Amino acid sequence: AQTVTQSQPEMSVQEAETVTLSCTYDTSESDYYLFWYKQPPSRQMILVIRQEAYKQQNATENRFSVNFQKAAKSFSLKISDSQLGDAAMYFCAYRSATTSGTYKYIFGTGTRLKVLA
Amino acid sequence: DSGVTQTPKHLITATGQRVTLRCSPRSGDLSVYWYQQSLDQGLQFLIQYYNGEERAKGNILERFSAQQFPDLHSELNLSSLELGDSALYFCASSVGETGMSPQHFGDGTRLSIL
Numbered sequence: 001a002q003t004v005t006q007s008q009p010e011m012s013v014q015e016a017e018t019v020t021l022s023c024t025y026d027t028s029e030s031d032y033y034l035f036w037y038k039q040p041p042s043r044q045m046i047l048v049i050r051q052e053a054y055k056q057q058n059a060t061e062n063r064f065s066v067n068f069q070k071a072a073k074s075f076s077l078k079i080s081d082s083q084l085g086d087a088a089m090y091f092c093a094y095r096s097a098t099t100s101g102t103y104k105y106i107f108g109t110g111t112r113l114k115v116l117a
Numbered sequence: 118d119s120g121v122t123q124t125p126k127h128l129i130t131a132t133g134q135r136v137t138l139r140c141s142p143r144s145g146d147l148s149v150y151w152y153q154q155s156l157d158q159g160l161q162f163l164i165q166y167y168n169g170e171e172r173a174k175g176n177i178l179e180r181f182s183a184q185q186f187p188d189l190h191s192e193l194n195l196s197s198l199e200l201g202d203s204a205l206y207f208c209a210s211s212v213g214e215t216g217m218s219p220q221h222f223g224d225g226t227r228l229s230i231l
Contacts, residue, residue, distance in 0.1 A: 033216075042119075045221075047217055106162065107160060109158065
């Protein structure tokens, strides 16, 4: 069975600094998607960035980038130039890449990010 | 207000019982997601329905089941309840089916098993 592990329950970063959130996963599948979601106090779950497992290039979205190590099954999120609005709960998630039927969708337990002014 | 409505807000019941939690998604959203949040396990994704069909599964117990009706509201059924099932159950809805579009969460149903 697939698992997703976020070993950092809470992280803090100074405004304008860089922080890295860790995520490891376990799967026997070769094709899948990985996501980082942000959940602010409003509880809306927002997609921050996604990575297709077949792509070697690390995904980047503005100040957010990932370090995807497929062999190590590691998927960390780097936030550069942290802003107060980045404070939220961050979830790492795995989704199987099946094209039909039901896909597996597994979340980590989350990392609460605090941004200090 | 997220536009997602969950009922009831609180539910207290005993071990071995069965309960049904209800969720009405935001207008226009076709996907409904169910999550369980407990102090020791954090947020756990249970199951997703898209336009009436099961679309994704997490680590949902066999004692739990869900369905989405033609009017797109969804129900989560929990049976043979155990003390460990005490948690906050969230429903979320989104436009898309693949987890790419924002998910809007309801206020949750707090389930207490005595």
